[in-house]
Amino acid sequence: MMGDVLLTIRDLKIEGRAGEDWLPIINGVDLTLHKGEVLGLIGESGAGKSTLGLAAMGFARDGCRISGGEINFDGIDLRKASERRKRALRGQRIAYVAQSAAASFNPAHKLIDQYCEVPVLAGIKRSKAEAEAIELYRKMQLPEPGDIGFRYPHQVSGGQLQRAMTAMAMACHPDLIIFDEPTTALDVTTQIEVLAAIRDIVREYNTAAIYITHDLAVVAQMADRIKILLRGDEIEEADTRAMLAAPRADYTKSLWAVRSFARPEQPPASGTPVVSIRNVTAGYGKIDILHDVSFDIHAGRTVAVVGESGSGKSTVARVMTGLLPPRRGEIVFGGQTLPPDYRARSRDQLRQCQMIYQMADTALNPKLRLREIIGRPAQMYLGLKGAKLRARVRELLDLIEMEPDSFIDRLPGELSGGQKQRIGIARALAAEPELIICDEVTSALDQIVQEGILKLLDRLQSDLGLAYMFITHDLATVRAIADDVVVMQKGRIVEQGPKAQLFAPPHEPYTELLLSSVPEMDPDWLTRRLRGRRGAG
């Protein structure tokens, strides 16, 4: 099945500009790709995987330059080829699928108009291109393939958009497609459909692909071979099955081990809960988002609220914090009913419940120094001043494992994603709360960084006896950190209970669907799952 060599990259070096200096991003990576082969590129963010993927098209982003090595695509030297020659290749023989289809489609044009652009440039008649588009939409299993192309990007869902973009990449039957994290932004239940569609179509057209991701389980389903990158260097490369069975490098082993973190089983909940959400119905305008939601959170325990996007899990957090007063029902905190609106709550009531956000970038004021970001809650709620406040901030930085002397005067922009999230945690801790709401706190982070954050949260919980409400769509995270699980769908609680009970059959149908959609490391998982699903359906 392996064809001739399609793409060879030898000793590729890419540099990026930092002020007046050029810093290396890729330091001498080799890559060989045969016709019809799928190569998975794995690494943390900053490993250079996207840069390498783009270099396969002979392209370097603004502020980057290819400083050495060879890129040879089917006999064409892409480093020496003129811009004109490369433009003719791109879109027709090499295509690119971006991470966020929603941001990459032009919102002002219909999907099919954007599809037809490249084929028409290549000299195919518009009517023929449209017919092919509809055929491809059908193969990508998009609903109503005949009509969907005539909608605007905002009129279709995220998963459908990602499939439409893959169809667009297939338009001229390219020899090579570069997939840059195509499913990272999707829910698990949507991800599985997109994965299946991409895999089928790549096989059918015998297209070679470079599949970039940081999710090992996903790459295990898609790739024939896996290459692992770390800070611009290749760590190792092997066939998927061989790599999964026996990783050689220490770094690879650590990647594999990430998913093994699990919080020890806690004794069952007892006593009065810290928070009770009682029969809450809430919504915006005339539409109810939450319907009769009730659950408890006990001290020292973690409740994971799980569901797809649109299931209302973040709305629960907004009701609890008082940003969205409920229509019916109440929030009881330590035996006391909280006023529905946060503005009516006392300072102490506000202090008890803190929140950590998904996007640490927007949750920290970029113009304030860490000293002030972390110090402000302590100053406000606990009345600390001067030397005492300084000591407390240093203590908090120690607690989140960041060196106080080097960090206390930094701005958020000078931190990495994981460090920013740690600062978010420190800010919440500064208020000395009883409950912390974590809204998808790890979903924007790499797996290794994620694991660090989860371990930190777990340690803080056992040291300080905090209660967590953990909002997430990632069931691997739930498995790692939760004690109790609440499964939500369309604003209703489908199932709730202790983790052990929930993860053991029998399941509610929706829980079953969620659980069965989480990719596993086994390379046959997707095939098996699809067979099971199609067999059942």
Place this chain on the structure above:
Amino acid sequence: MAVLVFLAVAIAASIPLAYGFRMALMRAAPHHMAAPARDMPLTAAFGLLVILLYVIVAAFAPVLAPFPERAVVGVQFQPWDGTHLLGTDRLGRDMLSRLIYGARNTVGIAFATTALAFIVGSLLGIWAALRGGWLDQVLSRFVDALMAIPSLIFALLLLTIFGTSVTNLILVIAAVDATRVYRIARSVAQGVVVMDYIEAARLRGEGNWYLIRHEILPNALAPLVAEFGLRFCFVFLTISSLSFLGLGIQPPMADWGSMVRDNATLITFGNVTPLLPAGAIALLTVAVNFVVDWQLYRASGLKEQG
């Protein structure tokens, strides 16, 4: 031809001047300010230098000026000579002295006006964005109504009602300009108030004043600073045009706008003296915008395309 040569010489001279000034700043600046001083483009150094000179001239006007501001010290329209370096105006007052005092009056009033317009406009604008709802509606529609009236006519109207004094002049122009600042501050702040860190601060129980000062203003500052530079120049022009119409700074106070008008007859004789105050305005305008461009570049993180 002579004018062109003069301009070329002036520009050529200002480059080493700006360079030297930047070197001096780098030496003098405290440690954490040294990096911005080093990366400062020459245009910005030149702008800062000019602004500094204007400030010095305005502050020490009585010391620097050879003659009093209002005294008639010679005959009308005396040519440039040893005693009256730039000649005299149509009443026989020393031109150089009036130029120097004019810096104090015109720049001082323009600065006070712009500062007032910015304090009022940006605070109200951010407040409206933060509170939203009816407060935003009331303030914004009121501002819209004010903006619908042509600003010069509106200023003329108000000045005729309240009378022409320096205080009234400042208040009236500030009121007119604050509406423009309000608009910008509001739209910038609207982009900031949706951020999670504002939500976090609200949930912490912070009051409006803290939110405006610590959370929003630092993030809205860059466009406001840029607007400050532009607005400052416009205020200048407004004052000058009001003075030209006779409703601005009243004689015998020296003012660059009215100095152009008063001595305009000289232009017909090919004399450049009446253009000097206009040149002073132009130079300051250019200098302020150089500095503002630099600030904007720094704040927005715009990078030149390699």
